[in-house]
Amino acid sequence: MTITEVLQFADRLVFTHRGKHLDDIQETVIKGVWQGKTYENIAEECNRSESRIRDVGYQLWKTFSESLGEDIYKSNFRSTIERLHIQEKSSISSIYRTNRSNCNFNFGSQTLYQYQKYPQDSQIEDTAKTTYQDLSIAPTINHTYFYGRTQELEILSDYILPQKTRLMSVLGLSGIGKTTLVKRFIDLNIQKFDVVIWRNLKLVKSLNYLMTDLLKKISIENENLLISDEQFTHFFELLSRQKCLIILDDVQNIFISGKFAGQYQTQHTEYQNLFQAIAQTEHQSCLILISQEKAQEMTALDRELYPIKSLELEGLDNSAGLEIIQEYKLQDREYWLNLNNMYLGNPLYLQYISTLIKDIFQDLVSQFIAEGNLIITEEMKLIFDTLYQRMSDVEKQIVLKISKCDENVSIEDLKISCSLSSIDIINGLQSLKRRYLLNQIKTNNTLFRLPSLFKEYIKNFQMPK
Numbered sequence: 453m454t455i456t457e458v459l460q461f462a463d464r465l466v467f468t469h470r471g472k473h474l475d476d477i478q479e480t481v482i483k484g485v486w487q488g489k490t491y492e493n494i495a496e497e498c499n500r501s502e503s504r505i506r507d508v509g510y511q512l513w514k515t516f517s518e519s520l521g522e523d524i525y526k527s528n529f530r531s532t533i534e535r536l537h538i539q540e541k542s543s544i545s546s547i548y549r550t551n552r553s554n555c556n557f558n559f560g561s562q563t564l565y566q567y568q569k570y571p572q573d574s575q576i577e578d579t580a581k582t583t584y585q586d587l588s589i590a591p592t593i594n595h596t597y598f599y600g601r602t603q604e605l606e607i608l609s610d611y612i613l614p615q616k617t618r619l620m621s622v623l624g625l626s627g628i629g630k631t632t633l634v635k636r637f638i639d640l641n642i643q644k645f646d647v648v649i650w651r652n653l654k655l656v657k658s659l660n661y662l663m664t665d666l667l668k669k670i671s672i673e674n675e676n677l678l679i680s681d682e683q684f685t686h687f688f689e690l691l692s693r694q695k696c697l698i699i700l701d702d703v704q705n706i707f708i709s710g711k712f713a714g715q716y717q718t719q720h721t722e723y724q725n726l727f728q729a730i731a732q733t734e735h736q737s738c739l740i741l742i743s744q745e746k747a748q749e750m751t752a753l754d755r756e757l758y759p760i761k762s763l764e765l766e767g768l769d770n771s772a773g774l775e776i777i778q779e780y781k782l783q784d785r786e787y788w789l790n791l792n793n794m795y796l797g798n799p800l801y802l803q804y805i806s807t808l809i810k811d812i813f814q815d816l817v818s819q820f821i822a823e824g825n826l827i828i829t830e831e832m833k834l835i836f837d838t839l840y841q842r843m844s845d846v847e848k849q850i851v852l853k854i855s856k857c858d859e860n861v862s863i864e865d866l867k868i869s870c871s872l873s874s875i876d877i878i879n880g881l882q883s884l885k886r887r888y889l890l891n892q893i894k895t896n897n898t899l900f901r902l903p904s905l906f907k908e909y910i911k912n913f914q915m916p917k
């Protein structure tokens with residue numbers, strides 16, 4: 453079997469499954485693995501990080517396994533494909549089962565051409581008929597520029613698919629990659645749901661409007677139902693009858709600004725009932741909440757099969773962070789790790805700072821680092837302004853105190869230096885944690901600090917000069 457045949461076959465599988473052809477890096481991984489190379493060798497040859505190559509490999513084996521209905525790994529990729537090729541040559545009709553549809557594959561170029569020209573093969577159309585998707589306001593993710601997060605994707609898949617979590621929250625600081633991660637999960641798993649709908653609570657806030665909208669989308673026959681308790685009953689019937697995945701992004705928009713984190717605005721308290729009912733009622737669907745602030749219902753419960761889970765995102769790992777810097781073709785590779793750490797592996801901040809280094813420092817990361825300051829770009833300042841404005845007065849007092857200290861602070865330190873009651877201090881700290889703006893250092897005596905970038909922002913823009 454020639455490498456061209458292998459690539460054609462792989463391309464067809466990926467295209468049928470994901471609607472996209474192989475990109476350069478995927479081709480490199482397939483070629484390398486076919487030739488028995490290690491991920492490390494492949495990474496060296498194409499000047500990419502090993503973890504990036506591993507990620508690409510992981511996604512490819514997953515796609516092939518799902519398409520072919522048998523487990524494919526790096527170690528059995530070549531032997532499996534060769535076996536299938538031999539079967540094909542013996543004119544055994546090869547029918548492989550995808551999750552919800554049957555697809556015919558063969559290695560001939562004729563079939564490849566048909567798939568490229570007519571991606572909506574009649575059997576794929578059948579699947580499309582039974583599946584309703586509304587992802588019109590979800591971002592499009594170019595998976596070539598999606599780095600790391602392998603573990604987080606595995607966690608999400610495990611919670612939502614085998615564990616059948618009914619209420620899933622994805623939480624973390626602005627720009628950390630929540631929306632991107634969830635969309636990537638959907639791109640990889642869409643065929644496992646009957647209905648997928650993405651909504652953003654920045655755009656739609658009223659629960660009545662949202663319910664009417666969702667019901668119309670999920671069930672065409674009941675368009676004229678009035679907003680009522682019956683509508684909720686009907687909604688839950690639909691969640692039982694079909695496997696729906698509903699995503700609500702930017703949920704922090706229904707929480708109060710200027711109070712402790714995660715408290716519902718008076719006109720939106722009904723959302724809390726909906727979220728609780730989704731978790732407590734028996735059905736086969738999942739609601740994913742994406743938020744910068746954690747509310748009570750978003751607290752994961754440890755019990756393994758309990759239907760509420762949360763995933764709190766931290767910065768990208770080093771190699772994924774470096775991939776972002778590489779995209780900007782910056783120089784002085786030896787300083788990239790430093791840059792990634794300074795900007796907390798936050799992909800959005802890394803984009804902003806890489807742009808600044810391009811614009812002002814002629815791509816030279818060393819020159820930027822030599823400045824010696826943690827620079828807050830104008831875009832970052834706007835993000836932190838919004839976060840600061842959303843805080844309660846108690847939290848503002850606490851962050852101002854912590855920012856003045858060079859050392860990590862304890863609750864006792866805060867009691868001495870702030871004119872706040874103990875209970876205010878404790879609630880304020882908890883609220884800051886629920887906004888992902890406070891790091892806890894677990895020593896004998898619990899200590900706290902602010903993320904370095906946020907502390908720099910407070911010092912520069914909120915402290916009286």
Ligand SMILES: Nc1ncnc2c1ncn2[C@@H]1O[C@H](COP(=O)(O)OP(=O)(O)OP(=O)(O)O)[C@@H](O)[C@H]1O
Pocket residue numbers: 597598599600601624625626627628629630631632633743744768776799800803
């Ligand atoms: N794993 C990743 N690889 C590469 N880029 C990423 C990754 N995750 C996020 N990004 C990029 O970082 C930026 C911010 O990501 P995203 O919008 O998902 O953050 P967010 O946590 O949803 O932020 P917000 O709370 O403000 O909505 C986007 O430009 C996105 O493309």
Ligand SMILES: [Mg+2]
Pocket residue numbers: 630631632701702742
């Ligand atoms: Mg987002």
